[in-house]
Amino acid sequence: MTDKRMFIERRPETGDYAVRKPDSERASAVLPTQGEAIDWAKERGGDVFVERVRNTDRGHPDKWRRP
Template sequence: MSRNERHVVKNDDGGWDVRKPGSDKASAKLPTQADAIDRAREIVGNSGGGEVVIHGRDGKIRDSDTVSPGNDPNPPKDRK
């Protein structure tokens, strides 16, 4: 079973893309990184949960976010 994930990456036009790994085409093209992150969370959530991987302007992974019911590799320690 492959992981359900989308990557938020800078595009050549100055905006941000939501991409599925291995895909030649962006799932979405948006003007801001915040908009792209929101759209990536929506896409992943609608397909059963998974990971949103956020890249910085330099292309390096900056953060990731697990969308329920995905499997968080680093769950929070305290369960208050």
């Protein structure tokens, strides 16, 4: 069984978003917006998790959420 998880991470140095698989060294894709990164991962059948990019009453940047 293959791992279908894909993580969307904001790259602070450039402000774009990387789509990564668990334990990968390189991004599968780099896209300019979080929405485009989520769509890209969903189109490929990924189980998508998004990095929180700001503090909210429900979570902080060190947490993951579903889109």
